[in-house]
Amino acid sequence: xxxxxxxxxxxxxxxxxxxxxxxxxxxxxxxxxxxxxxxxxxxxxxxxxxxxxxxxxxxxxxxxxxxxxxxxxxxxxxxxxxxxxxxxxxxxxxxxxxxxxxxxxxxxxxxxxxxxxxxxxxxxxxxxxxxxxxxxxx
Numbered sequence: 001x002x003x004x005x006x007x008x009x010x011x012x013x014x015x016x017x018x019x020x021x022x023x024x025x026x027x028x029x030x031x032x033x034x035x036x037x038x039x040x041x042x043x044x045x046x047x048x049x050x051x052x053x054x055x056x057x058x059x060x061x062x063x064x065x066x067x068x069x070x071x072x073x074x075x076x077x078x079x080x081x082x083x084x085x086x087x088x089x090x091x092x093x094x095x096x097x098x099x100x101x102x103x104x105x106x107x108x109x110x111x112x113x114x115x116x117x118x119x120x121x122x123x124x125x126x127x128x129x130x131x132x133x134x135x136x137x138x
Contacts, residue, residue, distance in 0.1 A: 010114045015072030016121065031122050034067050035115055041067075042111050045083060049104045054097040057087035057104075068114070076114045079103060 020027050041060035048056030061084035068077035086100040 007113060007117050010073060010075050010110075010117050011121070012072035012074045015069070015074070016118070019071055020122075028122055031071065031118060034071060035119070037067055038064060038111055038115065041080075042108050045104055045107060048087075049097065049101060052096045052098075054087045054090035054095070057097055057100065058084055058091065061087060064111075071118055073114045073118065076110055079107060079110055083107070 023030050041064040044060035045057055045064070048054075048060070061080045065077050065080035065084060068074075068080060083100050083103050086103070087097050089095075090097040090099070
C-alpha cells in the first residue's frame with residue numbers, strides 16, 4: 001500500500017532523518033520500542049478516559065508525546081500533548097477530563113497511521129511485479 005500525501009504529512013521528515021542518523025544501527029530497534037510503548041500508552045489513555053481518571057492520562061500521554069517527537073511524528077506528539085495538558089489541568093482543578101474525550105477518540109487512528117508511515121519509511125519494501133526477471137507481469 002502506498003503512502004498518501006496526507007499520510008506523509010504525519011511526519012517531520014527532517015526530524016525523522018536526524019533521529020535516524022543519531023540512532024544509527026539501533027534505529028529500527030528503537031522504532032520497535034516506540035510501537036510497543038505506543039500501543040501500551042494509547043491503551044492506558046483510553047482506559048483512563050473510560051474511568052474518568054485524569055491522573056491516569058498524564059504519564060502515558062507524556063510518554064507518547066516525547067517518543068512521537070523523537071521520530072518527527074509531530075501531529076501525534078501535539079495530540080498527546082493536548083491530552084496531557086487537559087489531564088494536568090483536570091487534576092489541578094479536581095475535575096473530570098471530559099474535555100479530552102474527542103482527542104482520545106482521535107488518538108488510536110492517528111497513532112496507527114503514523115506508525116505505519118514510520119515503519120514503511122524505516123524498512124521500505126519495494127513492490128515487485130509478479131512474473132519474475134525477464135518476464136512480463138500478468
